[in-house]
Amino acid sequence: xxxxxxxxxHEVTEMxxxxxxxxxxxxxxxxxxxxxxxxxxxxxxxxxFNNNVPIDDxxxxxxxxSAKMPNASFSTLKIQPSEPRDSxxxxxxxxxxxxxxxxxxxxxxxxxxx
Amino acid sequence: SQQGEEDPQALSIQEGENATMNCSYKTSINNLxxxxxxxxRGLVHLxxxxxxxxxxxxxxxxxxxxxxxxxSSLLITASRAADTAxxxxxxxxTNDYKLSFGAGTTVTVRA
Numbered sequence: 001x002x003x004x005x006x007x008x009x010h011e012v013t014e015m016x017x018x019x020x021x022x023x024x025x026x027x028x029x030x031x032x033x034x035x036x037x038x039x040x041x042x043x044x045x046x047x048x049f050n051n052n053v054p055i056d057d058x059x060x061x062x063x064x065x066s067a068k069m070p071n072a073s074f075s076t077l078k079i080q081p082s083e084p085r086d087s088x089x090x091x092x093x094x095x096x097x098x099x100x101x102x103x104x105x106x107x108x109x110x111x112x113x114x
Numbered sequence: 115s116q117q118g119e120e121d122p123q124a125l126s127i128q129e130g131e132n133a134t135m136n137c138s139y140k141t142s143i144n145n146l147x148x149x150x151x152x153x154x155r156g157l158v159h160l161x162x163x164x165x166x167x168x169x170x171x172x173x174x175x176x177x178x179x180x181x182x183x184x185x186s187s188l189l190i191t192a193s194r195a196a197d198t199a200x201x202x203x204x205x206x207x208t209n210d211y212k213l214s215f216g217a218g219t220t221v222t223v224r225a
Contacts, residue, residue, distance in 0.1 A: 043215040091156055105156035
């Protein structure tokens with residue numbers, strides 16, 4: 001099993017640019033999560049999908065952030081336009097069942113917005 | 115917002131010693147989980163303990179849960195340099211299935 005795969009591993013962009021982060025969950029997992037990690041705020045849950053449907057997006061900071069899961073094997077997190085305060089490590093995680101089961105995390109995308 | 119709060123924030127121990135860290139939470143939970151994060155990597159699941167369980171073991175790890183005190187502890191016995199990492203507790207509430215993570219305990223094991 002390849003695990004949760006995220007791309008890119010690092011992203012450096014300029015303020016105002018669009019950023020798209022990608023995630024491939026583990027095959028057979030029904031739940032997918034996007035988390036953001038910063039020193040100041042720790043790990044924050046941004047959005048949670050179950051069976052490709054967004055269940056809870058209350059953690060999405062503002063309208064500049066959007067997430068999609070067009071099928072069971074792919075999800076994207078988009079920031080448009082990006083701002084320096086969006087700089088963080090973004091993690092994707094998946095789990096077999098409901099959101100409170102064991103999570104498998106990807107290696108993360110280190111985003112720097114200049 | 116973070117549900118779990120780990121204590122201490124940082125811990126430095128000698129190889130071979132035991133490391134203990136605690137997690138306190140505010141509301142009733144379905145389960146509590148512990149994760150490890152090595153520098154620059156994603157989180158790795160260590161152990162899950164359900165609200166009706168009091169203690170669980172996995173290799174050199176021992177987790178306890180006291181729901182009356184809303185607290186959990188993670189004990190790493192006979193620590194190794196490879197145990198150097200940040201350790202996070204995560205809880206899911208009884209009314210939802212989201213996992214909320216604490217701020218973590220950074221453990222340094224000195225050779």
